[in-house]
Amino acid sequence: MKFIDEFRDPVKAQVLLKEIEQLVGRIERARALPRPLQIMEVCGGHTHAIFRYGLKQMLPPAVEFVHGPGCPVCVLPMGRVDDCLSLAEQPGVIFTTFGDALRVPGSKQSLLQAKANGADVRMVYSPLDALKLARENPQREVIFFGLGFETTMPSTAMTLLAARRAGVRNFSLFCNHITIIPTIKAILDSPDLHLDGFLGPGHVSLVIGTQPYEFIAGHYHKPIVIAGFEPLDLLQSLWMVLKQLAEGRSQVENQYARVVPATGNRAALAALQEVFELREFFEWRGLGSIDHSGVRIRAAFAEFDAERKFSVPNLKIADPKACQCGEVLKGVIKPHECKVFGTACTPETPLGALMVSSEGACAAYYNFGRIDISGLRGNAPELERRAAV
């Protein structure tokens, strides 16, 4: 854990914050912007860390984080949750998934509520646990609800490969994996966008590498820095983005090089290639349909595909009218500017998906940020003094 402490050193943070302030000053003088600089963190893990360490309070007001679409639980459309419920309610089925997918509301209930009503829904920590359940319960059908970006995709793919090797017949995957690049592109193409730069997702990049982001810097002329998850990682990445802006550059840079290789992870990519193929369209909550943004299981693995093995209703359910999740996801409004934030939509009764997972921007705002605690930097002067020594 010593390793982690190094990335949480408050004195180093103060040094970085000073430099960030100077850079922001330089950018503001050069551009005379009428609005704050907006930096999008694509990844839900980053959103969580930003709130958990109170980074928002530490930064100059001229820098704003925009919390992107990177929480896979948050962008799951309601119809897909209903599909899960219909699978979970089939006789003989054990329906398995990750913890934070359990609370996402469907049009009538969540998986957690379905469990309370008698469906055999179980939380697992990895798809391999689900495969193990299948082998222990040969008379039952075990379905794993696979979701997430390239971060969780390889372990799902490897699990299917393992299931095939072992000849397991009662295991299948309800595949809802999504892929990051088309999503970022869809955001960049949105006309109401003001983003100035990106913090790129650390875990996803561990799999896909840094090259797939080149179009962001090249075509759209926005800086992107692949960032780690410790608070110093985030500050340093932000500093790198601002430095690019101050110097008028737009490049793909890798702050998380201790973990992320430029070319990604070959073995993981090969497994993805073997098991999955792109879907033409995939529906996102709040963002609508995005071309080629989801993957499905290839025909060669049809016997493990829950969508082929069972009848999935494939429902399309419109988001509630009042929801402004899409605008929040694109950074057009802040969570608290949504008309139902904190009233009709709270973590107890989430209307929109961003209120569900603790990585969702609205839930994070609600839990950590809805009350102004800007006076909380009580020990900052002391830290600044230590940083100056």
Added chain:
Amino acid sequence: MQRGRGKVRDTTITLAHGSGGKAMRDLIQDVILGAFNNPLLAPLEDQAVIGLHELARGGDRLAFTTDTFVVHPLFFPGGDIGQLAVNGTVNDLAMSGARPLYLSCGLVLEEGLPVETLRRVTQSMRAAADLAGVSIVTGDTKVVERGAADKLFINTAGLGVVPTGVNISASRARAGDQVIVNGYLGDHGCAILLARNELALETEVETDCQPLADLVATMLSVCPDIHCLRDATRGGLATVLNEFAQASRVAIRLHENALPLREEVRGACEILGLDPLYLANEGKLVALVPAAFAEPLVAAMRAHPAGQQAAIVGEVVEAPAGVVMLNTGFGGGRIVDLLVGEQLPRIC
């Protein structure tokens, strides 16, 4: 009741053990009386009769509490459900400043439970009661059909006496009070998570289950005017402090760097995306005390076996009322809110 020397020969609990007949009498004689035996319980009347003079010597108010214990698995690193059922109730009494004296024990047994398991649990309850200085003086046993309960549920109720002049309440927090905890946070919650064996984590963390009444007596001897006191069980430190902040209409500010946390617990939370502030404890208390008493109190607590890692972790401030905040060790700040539902591990 006739004092036959019944011995239970069955290896598992059957419905007959709850029928009121010989099998039930044998179970009570052998397993329950065998473990809990004391002069108030021994007559096996339907109630324990306790002399008032005995109680009145200890103070001027009675404290009375009950709690029901369901835990999976029944045995986990460092403890079991029996120890939990005694300490949980002892600690609830102690948090009013009371000296705990008597407990009741209600058992709900699932048909098929190994008798040996029940024996281990009752013996563990006896050991915990001895350590806490309380007697289990009355009880009840029910057997339910297989599937109607999960192996074994225990209810305990407790009686204790609050010393004259002690006045502890969640609504007494005042700006300037210091927040004190008696040691490492989150051990119990982490131990249970790891014991369920759903995670391939090598780390071994033991429960912190322990009686706190004696520690509280020590604390009261140093600071008779403890304002708020509560054991941080389910929901952890964060939940207790939110309750204090709301009941007293004050704000509470925590300092992340001051929180006593084991490296193993921090690591497991890191991996699972859980917040240790919300993890359950079974032997940890939170006290809000006037600032002048804080340091001597911590010194006295550290000299007690149940408070060796005692620390001041925050303070009470005036505003924003009802809110708990955390100064992150990193120099930022955030709200520590009440949790919605239980903590679910994050996806990545």
